[in-house]
Amino acid sequence: MSALLSIQDNHDLDGLSYLSWILINDGVLTPKIAHQAEDTAAHSGLDVAHVLISTCAISPLSIAKAFANLHQTFLVNLDEIPPDRKLLLEFGPARAISSGILPWRKQGGSTFFVTDNPENFAHCADEMARKFGTIKVAISTRDDINQSVTSLCGAQLAERAETRVAADQSCRTWDSRKAMIALFGFVIGFGFLAIWSPDTTIAIVFFLATSVLLINTALKCAAAIASRDVQNTHEAPPDASLALPRISLLVPLFKETEIAGHLLKRLGEINYPRELLDVCLITESDDLLTQSTLQRVSMPPWIRQIIVPQGTLRTKPRALNYALDFAHGSIIGIYDAEDAPAPNQLRIVAAHFAHCASDVACVQGILDYYNDTRNWLTRCFTIEYATWFRIVLPGLERLGLVVPLGGTTLFFRRDLLENLGGWDAHNVTEDAELGVRLARAGYRTELINTVTREEANGRFWPWVKQRSRWLKGYAITYAVHMRSPRKLWQDLGPKRFFGVQLLFAGTLSQFVLAPALWSFWLIPFGYDHPFLEIMSVEQFWTLAGIFFASEVVNLIIAATALRKAQKTWLIKWLITLQFYFPLAAIAAYKGLIELAWKPFYWEKTAHGVLPPNEPTPPLQPPLRRASDA
Numbered sequence: 001m002s003a004l005l006s007i008q009d010n011h012d013l014d015g016l017s018y019l020s021w022i023l024i025n026d027g028v029l030t031p032k033i034a035h036q037a038e039d040t041a042a043h044s045g046l047d048v049a050h051v052l053i054s055t056c057a058i059s060p061l062s063i064a065k066a067f068a069n070l071h072q073t074f075l076v077n078l079d080e081i082p083p084d085r086k087l088l089l090e091f092g093p094a095r096a097i098s099s100g101i102l103p104w105r106k107q108g109g110s111t112f113f114v115t116d117n118p119e120n121f122a123h124c125a126d127e128m129a130r131k132f133g134t135i136k137v138a139i140s141t142r143d144d145i146n147q148s149v150t151s152l153c154g155a156q157l158a159e160r161a162e163t164r165v166a167a168d169q170s171c172r173t174w175d176s177r178k179a180m181i182a183l184f185g186f187v188i189g190f191g192f193l194a195i196w197s198p199d200t201t202i203a204i205v206f207f208l209a210t211s212v213l214l215i216n217t218a219l220k221c222a223a224a225i226a227s228r229d230v231q232n233t234h235e236a237p238p239d240a241s242l243a244l245p246r247i248s249l250l251v252p253l254f255k256e257t258e259i260a261g262h263l264l265k266r267l268g269e270i271n272y273p274r275e276l277l278d279v280c281l282i283t284e285s286d287d288l289l290t291q292s293t294l295q296r297v298s299m300p301p302w303i304r305q306i307i308v309p310q311g312t313l314r315t316k317p318r319a320l321n322y323a324l325d326f327a328h329g330s331i332i333g334i335y336d337a338e339d340a341p342a343p344n345q346l347r348i349v350a351a352h353f354a355h356c357a358s359d360v361a362c363v364q365g366i367l368d369y370y371n372d373t374r375n376w377l378t379r380c381f382t383i384e385y386a387t388w389f390r391i392v393l394p395g396l397e398r399l400g401l402v403v404p405l406g407g408t409t410l411f412f413r414r415d416l417l418e419n420l421g422g423w424d425a426h427n428v429t430e431d432a433e434l435g436v437r438l439a440r441a442g443y444r445t446e447l448i449n450t451v452t453r454e455e456a457n458g459r460f461w462p463w464v465k466q467r468s469r470w471l472k473g474y475a476i477t478y479a480v481h482m483r484s485p486r487k488l489w490q491d492l493g494p495k496r497f498f499g500v501q502l503l504f505a506g507t508l509s510q511f512v513l514a515p516a517l518w519s520f521w522l523i524p525f526g527y528d529h530p531f532l533e534i535m536s537v538e539q540f541w542t543l544a545g546i547f548f549a550s551e552v553v554n555l556i557i558a559a560t561a562l563r564k565a566q567k568t569w570l571i572k573w574l575i576t577l578q579f580y581f582p583l584a585a586i587a588a589y590k591g592l593i594e595l596a597w598k599p600f601y602w603e604k605t606a607h608g609v610l611p612p613n614e615p616t617p618p619l620q621p622p623l624r625r626a627s628d629a
Helices: 018-025 031-044 048-056 060-070 085-091 093-099 118-132 142-162 176-196 198-226 260-268 288-295 316-324 345-355 376-399 414-419 430-440 460-481 485-522 537-564 568-595
Strands: 101-107 110-115 134-139 247-252 277-284 303-308 331-334 360-369 410-413 444-454
Touching: 018 031, 018 048, 018 060, 031 048, 048 060, 060 134, 085 093, 085 101, 085 142, 093 101, 093 142, 101 118, 101 142, 110 118, 118 134, 142 303, 142 316, 176 198, 176 568, 198 376, 198 485, 198 537, 247 260, 247 316, 247 345, 260 288, 277 288, 277 316, 288 303, 303 316, 316 430, 331 345, 331 414, 345 360, 345 410, 345 444, 360 376, 360 430, 376 444, 376 460, 376 485, 376 537, 376 568, 410 414, 430 444, 430 460, 430 485, 460 485, 460 568, 485 537, 485 568, 537 568
Parallel strands: 110 134, 247 277, 247 331, 277 303, 360 444
Antiparallel strands: 101 110, 331 410, 360 410
């Protein structure tokens, strides 16, 4: 410490922490950069060690050595001397990951803990002393701590990722055998009814199909009216004086070599202070292709890779659950690999959370597509997304109903998300399911006025597979939460309970029953309807009138959504939606069959197949490292 004391009279070092002095004395930091880092740390409420790593490119090992010097302790090489696994299990592997505090060894009547920052150990020192006796602290880097924990307790962390949600609200207890029996029973029963009384069967199908269509159209109209004053075309400016929170972005990747350059370029364009940004690129342990791609990329300190160990299944929500313990932010955001968020999106998120009510646990951004001109399928998909994110979801929020979340551009209060158990790892539509669970716990979701562009699936069979996964997830979500309708009623209240029936059962029923209604399109082309003879004239034309009126209403709502999205050039494609939605019916049948066959199978959607209308960036894009607060 004598060398350190000898430089204290230097005026360039006035006001600096002892950590900065040591780093300057070691020759890894200049006084100017040290002052900048200290000012940034004071402004953001972060410790200076984190700021030095995230914005000044000081290596974690240099910081660890400085802490060991400052606190007169020693640096531990966890590869050479790993921690006591029994002690680690007693402390909790997940807690060690999230806190950066690792129980290492018992020696000489003392329990040694390893941490990357002794100052963070202070808040739990008394608790550890009561539980483990005399405590001594040693130093390592956060990466080495995480690596040590995952190598010793990867199986426990993987199991935790699969079971974070309570069993009574998870679909992991789904019985495929019972589902298969129920499916076959329904098909056989329906077949017998059709043979015994075909006229009755037809009448029932048409009545149900028309009723579902009428109810869904009414809900969409109510949403359109409720959202009529919601302006989605301009992003509200964030508050420049706001004290910004630390945000962790979880980005699951699986076989994403084609999208890596675009992803890093877009992450680098995010206008948020780097010391407050924590990006976790999540890869599977056996996805060596994506891992090798990321290894060739120069990533700044605020972007890191989280490798998920193998378990009993592979799904996006399982990966998110695993990575949640590694995240450092008080707000957790979700992006997909192909996403292109608005540069100031995180500032809008921070401002919204700062001013919204305490029961708002989640905010959902608007999703749009950047490859909407690629082909007919991407055009129709863009129209559908415009209607959903510009009309339906804002309307559901205004009506006070459950908001089924989209899979990306979601942001959560971390503490509330963890209290809910994160995501249901077995649910293939984990986003919509989490929206229901948030509502059941008394929390709300709000839409924010910021847009993320992503890649529309523009190939026929991959589109069907993607949509079948979504609808399969809708079906299993509905079945899980309707295990106890009375409890669901108590949790949600009457209005939101019926809203869940319309959103989930109504959506599935409409796609399943839609082929019966499409037969009405024979009439405008001069053909006689095959079932006209089994209905009265009044009944037939009432049903036909409801069908055609609903089609007109849906076209008007879609056109309104396109105007909000500033994509009115797509209005001329609205009439072709009559050929687009039958694909969803195919997907619905496929998804329902899979409930009895492979309920947890995740249909991977390939990205980068129909890339955006922009040049492909280099694999090593220039990423800013300096704070832009």
